[in-house]
Amino acid sequence: MRQRRFLPSIKLLFALDAVVRHGSVTAAATELSLTQSTVSRLILNLEAQLGKELFTREHRRLIPNAAAISYQRDIARALDMVQRASMTVVTNPDGGTLSLAVLPTFATRWLGPRLSGFLNTYPGIAINMSTRIGRFDFAGEVFDAAIYYGTSDWAGVNHLKLFDETVTACVSPGFAASHRLETLDDLADVPMLHLESRDTFWSDWFHGQGAEPSGAGGMLMDQFSMVIQAAISGLGVALLPDYLAQIEISEGRLLPIFKQAVPVRGAYWLVWPKDKDDHAPLVSFRNWLSLAAKPESPS
Structure with a gap:
């Protein structure tokens, strides 16, 4: 049996979450469409139920203490899980939902255009996607799996390599047209665009050209979509994964220079918690993705 004392009502939890997030009873009341006095009363009721003071009162202000901040962090995750579960019931009442974390540009430029093939093959499965750039702890998230770039050293998960x-x-x-780009030495005089998460890209590329790394500095960005746009705008030389580069090249927005399709360190991986290994929607997605990522697949 769950102890009711430690299961406050949703109203009380919404009030706590909103007040801590906004740092203001007024802003929390506006978000919740309640009066300030109602929000304050809900916080008092929550503290009474838990038998724990969560806020310091100063001139009608509620200042969260360390316990409140930690509690809100956990409650926010729990509310997200409840919301996703409810959305799943509404959008896919027969079950079969996969919650996936995926890299932003990979999601829009590689996975997105191919997803119709999966959904046509498995019409009973719904996919919920959110973007994540870095690794995270599955235990504190609501995801069944993630697609990321790097090496197979994400601890505590199972891995499926998609492609290098x-x-x-x-x-x-x-x-x-306005820059001399005939030899690698010419790159010393032009700006080169960099991505935060690919700090070895240019070094690997130069080695793939049979040369030692060199070149000028340039802009640093955190997403490929920004790098692509910067290159299209003529701000420098971009180093792009071929699944992105070939799209821009075929559309005439970018031109390739020097040797193409140079191998670099790192690969794309699907990972999932070991306790999700037999999750039916994940098994179906995993099987489909392993085929979609093969070199002979359309790109």
Whole structure:
């Protein structure tokens, strides 16, 4: 039996979450469409139920203590899980939902265009996707699986390798027309675009060209979509994964320079918690993805 004392009502938890997030009873009341006095009363009721003071009262302000901040962090995750579960019942009442964390640009430029193939093959499965750039603890999240870039050293999970990374240096047609780009030495005089999560990209690329790393500095960004747009705008030389580069090249927005499809360190992986290994929607997605990621698959 769950102890009711430690299961406050949703109203009480909403009040706590809103007050801690906003740092203001007024803002919390606006979000919840309640009066300030009602929100304050809900907080008092929550403290009474738990037998624990969560806020300091100063001139009608509620200042959360360390316990309240920690409690709100856990409650926010729990509310997210309840919301996702409820959405699943509404959107897919027969079950079969996969919650997936995926890299932003990979989701829009590689996975998204292929998902119709999965949904047509498995029409009873719904996929909920959210973007994540870095690794996270599955125990504190609501995801069944994640797609990430790197090596197979994410601890405590199972791995499925999708494909290795190869990259091509690209510039806009205008940039190519106004800069000399005949030899690798020419790169010393032009800006090079960098991505935070790929700090070895340029070094690997130069080695793939049979040369020692060199070149000028340039802009640093945190997503490929920003790098692509910067290159199209003529701000420098972009180093792009080939599943991205070939799209921009085929559309004429970027031009490849030097040797193309250069192998670099790192690969794309699907990972999932070991206790989700037999989750039926994940098994279906895993089987489909392993085929979709094969080199002969359309790209």
